[in-house]
Structures are given as C-alpha cells and as structure tokens.
Amino acid sequence: MTEVNNEIRLQAEEIVRVKAALSPEKLDAMSPEEMRQTIYELRVHQVELEIQNGELSTAQGELSAVRALAGANKLLAQQIEERKRIEEALQVERNKFKSILEAMPDGVYIVNQQYDIEYTNPVVEKEFGPVKGRKCYEYLHDRMEICPWCKNQEVFSGKSVQWEWHSSKNDKTYDRIDTPLFNTCGTISKLQIFYDITKRKHAEKELREYEKQLRNLSFQLLTAQETERGRIARELHDELGGALAVLKLRVSFIEKNLQLDQTMISEECKQTLQYIDQIINNVHRLSRDLSPSILEDIGLTPSLKWQIDNFVGHYGIKVVTNIENIDHLLPKDDQIMIYRTFQEALTNIGKHAQAKNIAVTVRTGDDRVSFLVEDDGRGFDVEGLSAKKLSEKGMGLASMKERAKMLGGSLHLWSEKGKGTQITFSIPITKVERL
Numbered sequence: 001m002t003e004v005n006n007e008i009r010l011q012a013e014e015i016v017r018v019k020a021a022l023s024p025e026k027l028d029a030m031s032p033e034e035m036r037q038t039i040y041e042l043r044v045h046q047v048e049l050e051i052q053n054g055e056l057s058t059a060q061g062e063l064s065a066v067r068a069l070a071g072a073n074k075l076l077a078q079q080i081e082e083r084k085r086i087e088e089a090l091q092v093e094r095n096k097f098k099s100i101l102e103a104m105p106d107g108v109y110i111v112n113q114q115y116d117i118e119y120t121n122p123v124v125e126k127e128f129g130p131v132k133g134r135k136c137y138e139y140l141h142d143r144m145e146i147c148p149w150c151k152n153q154e155v156f157s158g159k160s161v162q163w164e165w166h167s168s169k170n171d172k173t174y175d176r177i178d179t180p181l182f183n184t185c186g187t188i189s190k191l192q193i194f195y196d197i198t199k200r201k202h203a204e205k206e207l208r209e210y211e212k213q214l215r216n217l218s219f220q221l222l223t224a225q226e227t228e229r230g231r232i233a234r235e236l237h238d239e240l241g242g243a244l245a246v247l248k249l250r251v252s253f254i255e256k257n258l259q260l261d262q263t264m265i266s267e268e269c270k271q272t273l274q275y276i277d278q279i280i281n282n283v284h285r286l287s288r289d290l291s292p293s294i295l296e297d298i299g300l301t302p303s304l305k306w307q308i309d310n311f312v313g314h315y316g317i318k319v320v321t322n323i324e325n326i327d328h329l330l331p332k333d334d335q336i337m338i339y340r341t342f343q344e345a346l347t348n349i350g351k352h353a354q355a356k357n358i359a360v361t362v363r364t365g366d367d368r369v370s371f372l373v374e375d376d377g378r379g380f381d382v383e384g385l386s387a388k389k390l391s392e393k394g395m396g397l398a399s400m401k402e403r404a405k406m407l408g409g410s411l412h413l414w415s416e417k418g419k420g421t422q423i424t425f426s427i428p429i430t431k432v433e434r435l
C-alpha cells in the first residue's frame, strides 16, 4: 500500500512539474497530441487521487473499527476483573458458610435433586458414618428406593419443612429442617439440619408418665377425700345428731318434770333446748357440706340452685341464674365433682371477691355441658398466682382444674383486679354419654 502511494506521489509531482512548466504560450504551442496526452495524464491522476481517497477512507473505517474494538476489549477486561473480584468474594462467603456448617453442633447435609449427597458436616458423618457415594435414602435410611416421606417436592418448590424423624439406624429422634438452597448455577439443592431431641423426647415421655400417675393419684385422693367426708358426715349426722336428739329429749323431760316454782331452771331448760336445736342445725349443715346427701335426695340441678340460694342468702349478693337441667346427662360420680367445683367457686367469691353481683350459667351444647360462674368483685392477678410456690397458695383453684380434667374437660379462669372473676369449665358429652 505504501509503495503504491509513493508511486502515485511521484507521478503527481511529475505532472505538477510539467504543468508548472506550461505557460499559455507553451499551451498554444502544444500540439493536439501533446494536449491529449496531458489531459489523459491529468485524468489518470484524478482517478489515482480518487482511488487513493477511497483507500484512505477504508483505512479510516478500519482504524475506527480497531478503536471500537480496543474500547470493547477494555470494557471486557474490566468486566472480567469485576467478575473475578465477585467470585473471590463469593468464595470467601462460601468458606465462611462452610466453616459455620462444620462448627455446628447439629448435623447438616446437602443433597441435590438426584438424591446425591453433596455435603455432610462432621456431625452427620459421626452419627451415620462416611457417605461413600451413596444416595441419601441409602445412606440415612438403608433403603433401595426413595423414601415415601421424602420432603423433596415441597423443598424443591421453595418451601422449608420442619418435621420430626426417628432413625431406626441409631434409635435417635431428630427435629429436622429441610430447606431449599439456591445454587449460583441456577439449580436448587436441599439443605437439611438435624437437631438431636432424643433426650427431650425421653423426658417428655417420662413427664407424660408422671402426669398420668399424678392424675391417678389425685383421682384417688379426691375419691378417698370424698369417702372420708361421707364417713364423717354420717357420723356427725347419725352419732352426734342422734346424741343431740337424745339430749334434747332428756332436757325436755327434765323441763316437763320441774316443780311449778322452779321457773329459773325451767327457763334455763328452754334456752338449752333452743341451743341444742341450733347445734342440731349446725351439725346438719356441716354434715350436708361434708357430703352432699342432697344430691341423692333431689338431684344435681336442684342441688346447685339450692347451693346458690343458700350462698346469696348468707352473703346478701344479687344473683342471675340460667341453669339448664343436666341431671340426666351425668353419672353420679361426676355429679359430685360438679357440685364440689361450684361449692369451691362460691366459697372463693364469699371469701375473697367482695362482689355485689354474681351470675351462674349451666348450658348444654351438642357435645358439651358448659358452666360459667362470674362475679363483679375485686378480682386478682391470675399470672401472679400461678407464679407463686405451691406452698404459698391454696388448693381450691387447683382442685377445681383437676376435677374438670378428671371429667375429661377443662377449666378456664379469667380475672382482673377491680373487674371481677370468671370461671368457665366444660365437659364433653361423650364422657357424659357413657351413662
């Protein structure tokens, strides 16, 4: 290209030289042949210039393409640099992540969608041994095919699943979290975390066992208490009541056989008889409170109404009742427990509430009998009471709850200082229907 350019340049210089030597006289003196030759050379020169011009603009185009390429190259290099930096940062994060997994006290492993184990932390290997290229169902479950309980579908659709797993391989129970792990290449793996809860499970089982024993014990205790109360009530009623009746007879015999002038002793006898009547009434009341024979006599629903009437009469509290008949729904043993629960609720209102109004509701639903006793008294701090030590609190509320549980139901207590107290409890009718 440079050689051609030089040649063109030489020719052009030659022509200019010739042209510069041409004067009008010389032109006139030129023969037509010389003239044609000059014009021809000028045209050739013009064409040469055009060619040169074309080549120059091509070269210019090539040059700007090269420049653009160099720019693109620079950008690419920057991008590569940036990517390298990101990858290095990613690797640092990965290393951190891995060292966290390695240091975790819980077992961790990662499995891909083909059930291949991609990673296990030392805890997993310690519990289940080395993976040796096995699929997860082979490694963890000694199975030849996918486990029916596998959580892959949920996890690979993006959800985390928490579940409990008992390993027949080591007889341990684990709390497991299976969660999706989004890889940089766009695939999803499953990250699983095992937390050994075997000890907790054993403790829970033992606790349930103790609870059962405790419930059994309180049942026996309450039953024994009821039997003992019955015995004392009978003795009070029969022995003491009988003795008082005899005493009354004797005093009235003495009174009848007094001389007319023994007015003072006669008056004393009359007062003694009145006093004995009072004692007899008290003994009857005591005996009735101890063992509510009234239940036998008139049934549960009227007994509850009688209990409430007695209570409001004694404390001068206003009462609203809405009590459905439930006698036909409850066996005798359950009736006494309901009666006792009401007794305790009313005693507490009398002892602690300073209430002006109470409301008592007994309602039957499709599958439950519900009871509600509410007062507008001074209320109390329920949380504060439950936080107290056993030795510092009474047994009334606890025994109410216990009775409700023994009946297969539950008791709920609501109270707020200055607002009053509500006690609700309900018993399933399935229990009641075993009559």
Ligand SMILES: Nc1ncnc2c1ncn2[C@@H]1O[C@H](COP(=O)(O)OP(=O)(O)O)[C@@H](O)[C@H]1O
Pocket: 348, 349, 351, 352, 353, 375, 377, 378, 379, 380, 385, 393, 394, 395, 396, 397, 398, 421
């Ligand atoms: N209806 C009520 N109104 C106000 N306080 C109550 C009521 N029922 C229970 N309480 C409070 O709850 C505490 C515990 O009651 P309870 O277990 O029956 O034991 P006790 O009656 O022997 O104190 C009572 O000491 C009292 O402070």
Ligand SMILES: [Mg+2]
Pocket: 344, 347, 348, 394, 395, 396, 397
């Ligand atoms: Mg009490």
